[in-house]
Amino acid sequence: MKNLKVMLGAAVVAVALTSCKDEAKMTAEKNVDTYVVYVDSVNNLDAATKAKDWEAIQAGYEARLAEAEAALATLENEAKAKERIDDSKVKYDGVKAQAEAEAAKQKQTEAAASGNALADSLFGAGTVVGNDMTFAWVNKDNILSVYQNFYETFKTNKDSYSRQDLDKIKAWYEALDSRKNTVEKEGLTSSDNNKIAGLKLKFAPSFKWERMTAKSEENKDAKEKAN
Structure with missing residues (x-):
């Protein structure tokens, strides 16, 4: 009877461990998926929105990337997950370069407009x-x-x-x-x-x-x- 209880106890522990392992794996897979989808979503935003909200986008990206990379230790098919993450990194780097260029361009335009308005006020409208x-x-x-x-x-x-x-x-x-x-x-x-x-x-x-x-x-x- 005692042996039966020990065996049943071991079986319950094994089931619990398997369940926890499966749950952790599902969470890890979800984190990788979330990261990939996030990058795709950023890529689909229009240029003006990306330039305007880039700081928030970057913060969201870093948080999701950290979760995705942490998930690699849990996943069995780590190589495949890492490949997906790396592909999205490359895609995001391209999006980031475009957004930063657009933001710089927008900043220059705003600075020029501000400079023209300032010159107009100090020297007269239309003064070059x-x-x-x-x-x-x-x-x-x-x-x-x-x-x-x-x-x-x-x-x-x-x-x-x-x-x-x-x-x-x-x-x-x-x-x-x-x-x-x-x-x-x-x-x-x-x-x-x-x-x-x-x-x-x-x-x-x-x-x-x-x-x-x-x-x-x-x-x-x-x-x-x-x-």
């Missing part, structure tokens, strides 16, 4: 600053009004400028000052020159303060994200 920033359109007759508009626009909107905006404003302001040195030799009146000097005296400390505070806010945001 150009990468060389020569300000050839600025002359002795309009340079005072250019400085006035530049300063007044900055004073009005200074609290809304990002660090990137302030970097552009700094570069444009320095280029405008460089153009002023040329205009002075072309007949700029003493009266206009003095008024410009007054605007520069008001602009410099205000700009310095805004740039310092923007940098401080940027560092604060970076620390918060890191934590």
Whole structure:
């Protein structure tokens, strides 16, 4: 009787182990399938959606990849499962490259649009600053009004400028000052020159303060994200 109980007990344990093993195998297979399906789903998304939501997509990918790779230790046909995972990795790498390229392109477009809007506000609608920033359109007759508009626009909107905006404003302001040195030799009146000097005296400390505070806010945001 005692031996029978031992045999039955062993049989129950064996069944339980088999059941657990089968369940673990099913879970492992499901994790591999989930990973493969996820990559296929990402591949079917339109370019705009991938570019917009890429961080979330990448996070989801990494989680599913970790589960799929962990499943390999449980599966009997490990080579086949690994092949499926590797194939999906290659597919995802291609999708990722396209999404990152699209995101970079979109970012450049947005930056250009933002830069154009900023230039329009500081120098007048439709003004083409150009990468060389020569300000050839600025002359002795309009340079005072250019400085006035530049300063007044900055004073009005200074609290809304990002660090990137302030970097552009700094570069444009320095280029405008460089153009002023040329205009002075072309007949700029003493009266206009003095008024410009007054605007520069008001602009410099205000700009310095805004740039310092923007940098401080940027560092604060970076620390918060890191934590």
